[in-house]
Amino acid sequence: MEKYRIYLRLEKSLSANTIEAYIDDLNKLIRFLEDEGISALEVKYADLQQFVAQLYDLGISVRSIARIISGIKSFYHFLHLDDYVRSDPTELLEAPRIGMKLPEVLSVNEVDGILASIDLSKPSGQRNRAMLEVLYSCGLRVSELTGLKISDVYFEEEYIRVEGKGGKQRLVPVSKQALHEISNYLDDRQLIVVRKDFENTLFLNRNGKALTRVMIFHIIKAQAVLAGITKTVSPHTFRHSFATHLLEGGANLRAIQLMLGHEKIITTELYTHIDREFLRHEITVHHPRNKNV
Numbered sequence: 001m002e003k004y005r006i007y008l009r010l011e012k013s014l015s016a017n018t019i020e021a022y023i024d025d026l027n028k029l030i031r032f033l034e035d036e037g038i039s040a041l042e043v044k045y046a047d048l049q050q051f052v053a054q055l056y057d058l059g060i061s062v063r064s065i066a067r068i069i070s071g072i073k074s075f076y077h078f079l080h081l082d083d084y085v086r087s088d089p090t091e092l093l094e095a096p097r098i099g100m101k102l103p104e105v106l107s108v109n110e111v112d113g114i115l116a117s118i119d120l121s122k123p124s125g126q127r128n129r130a131m132l133e134v135l136y137s138c139g140l141r142v143s144e145l146t147g148l149k150i151s152d153v154y155f156e157e158e159y160i161r162v163e164g165k166g167g168k169q170r171l172v173p174v175s176k177q178a179l180h181e182i183s184n185y186l187d188d189r190q191l192i193v194v195r196k197d198f199e200n201t202l203f204l205n206r207n208g209k210a211l212t213r214v215m216i217f218h219i220i221k222a223q224a225v226l227a228g229i230t231k232t233v234s235p236h237t238f239r240h241s242f243a244t245h246l247l248e249g250g251a252n253l254r255a256i257q258l259m260l261g262h263e264k265i266i267t268t269e270l271y272t273h274i275d276r277e278f279l280r281h282e283i284t285v286h287h288p289r290n291k292n293v
Contacts, residue, residue, distance in 0.1 A: 001026075007078050025071035028253065035254050041079070045089050048072065051253075052093070058256060059240030060247060061105045066095040104231040106241040108288045111136050114233070117226040123206065126188045128219055130181040131203055131211075135235060137178040137289050138162070139242030139260050142213050142235035148202040150186070155179055164261035172259050175289040242287075249286035259283065 001023070008019045032051050033040055055065050073090040080088040106114075118129050135145060144162050152161040158179065159171045182202075194201075195208040203211050216235055224233035231237070239260070246256050259282075284290045 003082070004075055004078050008074075021067075022071045022074060024250065025068045026075050027250070028068060028247065029072055032253050035252070041085055043089050045092055048089060048093050054253060054257065055247075058243040058247065058253075058260065059105070059236070060244050061240075062096045064244065064248070069093060069095040104233065104237050104240070105244045106229075106231070106233065106237055108245065110227070110229055110231075111238070111241060113227040114220075114223045114229065117223050123188070123191075124219075126181070126185045127203060128223070130178070130185040131216065132220070132223070132238065133178040133181045133289075134160070134174065135238035136242055137175040137287070138172045139239045139256075140172075141165075141239065141261075142216055144261075145216065145235065146203065146211055146213060149200045150202050151200055153179070153182060153202065155183070162261065168261065170258070170261050173283040175283075175287065177289050245288050246283065246286050249288070251282045251286035255282035 004026075005019060005023065008014045008022060009016075014022070029048075029051055030040060032054070033043060033047070036047070036050075038047055052065065052069065055068065069090075073093060076085065076088050076090045079085045115129060115132055118132075119125050120129065131145060134140065134148070138160060140148075140162060141164065144164055147163055148160065153174075154160065158174055158176065160174045161169055162172055163169050185203075189204065192204055192206070193208050194204065198204060198209050201210045205211050205215065213235075220233055220235055220238075224231070243256050243260060246259075247253065
C-alpha cells in the first residue's frame with residue numbers, strides 16, 4: 001500500500017487529496033476481502049464482482065461506484081506492473097455508466113434542509129421530524145417505519161428493534177438526535193385519541209391509527225419541495241443516503257448490510273449476540289448524525 005501511494009505521487013503526479021481518496025476507496029475493498037477471508041493478492045474477478053454487486057445492493061450512487069472501481073483498477077494495474085500479481089483481475093471489471101438510474105442520494109445538507117423545512121407549529125410537525133430523523137439515522141424501509149412500536153425503542157441502550165422482511169427482527173443503533181425527536185413526539189402523541197389496537201404503534205395519523213406507506217411518501221415529497229430539492233425523494237432515498245453516507249465515512253460494508261437487514265448476511269440471533277457492539281461502533285463513528293452530537 002505504501003509503494004502504491006508513492007506510485008500515485010511520483011509516477012501519476014496526483015495531489016495529496018486525490019491520493020487519499022484513492023486509498024480510502026481501496027480500503028473499502030480491503031475490508032470486504034478481509035471479511036471474506038480473501039488475500040488482496042489472490043483476488044479473482046468473481047470476488048470483485050461480488051464486492052461491486054454489494055455496492056449496488058446498498059443503493060450506493062453510480063458516481064460513487066464508478067469512482068471506487070476506478071481506484072481498484074488503478075491499484076491492481078500497479079500490482080501487475082510491479083509483478084505482485086501475475087494477471088490483472090480488474091481487466092474485465094467495468095464501471096457503471098454515469099447515466100444509469102439508481103435511487104437518488106441526498107447530501108447531509110439536503111437531509112438537514114428537509115428536516116428544517118418542517119413546521120413544528122403544526123400538529124403533525126414533531127411527528128414528521130421524528131419519522132424522518134429515524135429514517136435517516138437507521139436506514140429503515142418504509143414498511144419497517146410504519147410498523148415501529150413504542151416498545152421497540154430502547155432509549156437507554158440507544159437501539160431500536162426493527163421487524164423486517166419475513167418477520168425477521170434486528171436491533172439497529174439509533175442516534176441521540178433521533179431519540180430526542182422521538183421523545184418530543186411522544187409528548188405530542190399523548191394529545192391524540194388512539195384507536196383500539198394501535199396503543200403501541202409509534203407513529204400515528206390524526207385519527208389515532210398507524211400511518212400508511214402512501215402517507216409517508218406524500219409527507220416526504222411535500223417536505224422535499226418545501227426544502228427546494230429537485231431530486232426525486234422517497235422514503236427509500238433516506239435509506240440509500242444512510243448507506244452511502246456510512247460507506248463514504250469509512251464504515252465496514254458488512255456492518256452496513258447488517259443494519260439494513262440484508263437477508264443473505266447473517267441470522268438475527270447471530271447479529272444480536274455477536275455483532276451488536278461492532279455495529280454500535282460503526283454507526284457511532286461513521287454516521288453524520290452521530291458526528292454532530
